[in-house]
Amino acid sequence: MLSLLLVALLAGSGAIGVAAANDAEREDKPGGAATSQGPRNRSAFSNPSGNLSFARQLDFKLGDGVFRKLWVAAPSSTRSSDGLGPLFNARACQACHLKDGRGRPPGPEEQPSSLLFALARPDGSPDPVYGKQLQTFAIQGFAAEASVQISHKPRVITLADGLRVTLQQPQYELRELAYGPIDPTTTLSPRIAPPMIGVGLLELIPEADILARADPDDKDGDGIRGRAHMVASPTNNGRQMLGRFGWKANTASIADQSATAFLNDMGLSTPLFRDGFGDCTAAQSACRAAPDGADDDGMEVPQKLFDLTVFYARNLAVPAREGIGAPAVRRGQKLFSDIGCAACHVPRQVTGASEELPELANQVIWPYTDLLLHDMGDELADPGTPGDSRDGRLWRTPPLWGLGLTRRVNDHDFLLHDGRADGVLQAILWHGGEAAKARDRVIALRKVDRDALLAFLESL
Template sequence: MRRLLEFSRRLRRAAGSPPLLKRPAVPARRRCAVVVLALTSSAIAGDLQPPGLATERSDLNAKDQARVTAVTRPTTDFSKPEPFELMQGGAGTSEKDVDRDAFSQSSANLTFEEEGTFKLGNALFRKNWVSSPSSTQASDGLGPLFNERACQNCHLKDGRGRPPQGDAGTTSMFLRLAREASSAEEKAAIAGHQLLNFPDPVYGAQLQELAVPGLRGEGRMHVDYQERKVELTDGAVVFLRKPSYSVTEFGYGPLDPRTTLSPRLTPPMIGLGLIEQIAPADILAHADPDDLDGDGISGKPNIVRDSHSGGLTLGRFGWKAQTASIRQQAADAFAGDIGISTPEEPKHWGDCTAAEAKCLAMPNGVQARLGQVEAPSPVMDLVTFYSQNLAVPARRDLAAPDVLAGKKVFYEIGCASCHTPKFVTRRDAPNKAQAFQLIWPYSDFLLHDMGPDLADGQPVGDATGSEWRTPPLWGIGMTQTVNGNSFFLHDGRARSLTEAILWHGGEAQSVRDRFAAANAGERDALVKFLESL
């Protein structure tokens, strides 16, 4: 309870609210009680609760709330598929052919006019930016330091990235560079949600391997793997590969000794607009930072500062849930991955730092007649709309006996404790395509301690160096079809779904151990279920 009260006080200090009044302890009847107490403390002093942290849904009447509660209740019947389970992305689910373009389809419930907007956004998502100055004008501004020239080059076929393979480069996996707070002032900035962490003083927040002509890249990511043999209870043997990361060919001297390296694989783009419209209250209801219910799962939200309003809100995107909106995620990627400035991140020289003077001396791509940044608001509008409306593909083989058996294993060994199957999106979503949809992302969008093996040692906001956001599982069974590989987890170390499960530790250790203790038929069935998503 002391930790919970401190969590409440920290939130209130960040929002500029009066101190929390002391309250008597209350019994832990359900998980949401933890976060409800933490986030509704403002009501005690009579001030307003941040809308991005609301712990009750304001978009539903009592009848609708009862319907939502009933339809999202975990199933206990594994003899047949649940109603609407086929359409895991709601009415926007794509039922088109299962092929390499399965993640690149628009939401099926867009209007004809919106389809045109989606196609324009797709064109910008695929657009290759070039260095300045250039005769193209509206396409220049690349870098000067960068990782790729286009969004699509990182999010391959709108799907999952892959770790570097020999000379294939690191197009779709990057190294984030950061250190934790060290001084009292820095710790106060993190506690007040003014910053997420502190970039390397020379290389910035991300290692940029590429550069425009006349400039040198920052260095190259190097990965070494060490094989680890794991014997399961029934005698089956699985080999895991443990990666270690370093940087070679430094362009501007060594990294700061305190800087940590965190590899980040680009995630699939499907269903992002639906995730954005899950009510904060429904995500916070699953949080239990002090594990008051004693089940060993202590998911917590990453509370972040909204870049537009300046208020506190719920982070739900990124490997550490560090970003609150799709638009901000896109702006961060433009700045960090391509070196393009936007109204949200007006960084004309991308991630270049003061120590990289030659980079800052390079020309930028701002065209006064088009705006004050390289990718002005109309560009951001279209890219954001495209990113919000990439459809989730329909389930496959969901009534097959082995898939149903695997679903039962998924629930019985505890996977659903973090990979929450269902949500119903907000009724008042800005776009009707995402409004009041029953969706099946299989994630609680909270942070969980995944143990030392998966730890990167890099805090991001409220996320510690061993905590990660639960990634959505929808579409995971189509990774091989869309991207031609089966690399999973934040750094692609797992080469199969079985390996990915066996890497789970920390809060998921008991689930991992139950999977390892299951017989081969149960394990195979669980994988079949995941492949049907």
């Protein structure tokens, strides 16, 4: 009885030593009963919750259709699909979240689509001309706000065994500003589209459980200072709630995140944001005066389509894991804990009750995140962030589930908030701040141990 109690306590705290050995049969289903029943193939991020009823699978498929819908400029003969822009970054949700997975930086001759750029002045306000986000595309008759030129500055890190790893620090330059000069104090903050899997489960982790891990003053002296980011939630009449989505944890719910993306990324109005001109500012008067695709209720994405989109996003399932019993994977999992990675990438969480989403409720899940903000050091610092979290060094701990499937689903391994890391090892080497000690321990590993750690991460 005592040993069982010990395992339960360790699992509840997120420890993965003794608990991992006993919970391995559950870790192969990181989303609990909602884990995807589909194969780990190119469509692995696009499956519904594994326990979704047949009737609710129809809503999931309808939501998938809205997520894939290519929006067009208004007016058009297809009123249910018009209202795009006038300025935008993508014509469909899937254009950023490629196959419901991770976006990527643009190639040499491309303009960004799944890599977006937030704009903010030092006080957190948007740029007076270009707004909250840079739009690099426009409908016919309008000019895109600007183009972005990306270059890289290399930096070499030598590991303990002599392996040299070249990191690439991205540099961004705005060109062809179409609406006049940008405020000289406005900063450009890159954001890659993250994978969509498991977000409904993350939304149901009780706020109290997340806040219980916050330690902004490092009272326990472990060097980890998780910070909660409280934000106003449009879905909840502006009530202050825990931010848990986005690279800066600056949105509280999937509905908030979806409405913000419709508005800023595609220029579409929703029940939460009724401006059909999207992010066009008062300085862009022609943009504001352009025809929109609003229905009789004043929305381009009416309530039914919006609700289907949110339902779809909530039920994008986490794929099952494979090979978790392999010796290298098990050794890598122990190293992950011993090195200190699990202090922020907390393995285990439990979702709360929900009448609206019974499939996702009361599940033991393994997302490997605490959903808190952490100081990641100067090398990863963002030059500026809209909202209350303006410290450029602070980043929400991203979930790691599905990490090993990125290449299979999205044909690339570009990681971190701007896609600068080409693979898991590079992502680790970019860590600083609170994660500097853990990073240095990885640098000091023997090759056999480093390979085991990477094997574990690739198994997620």
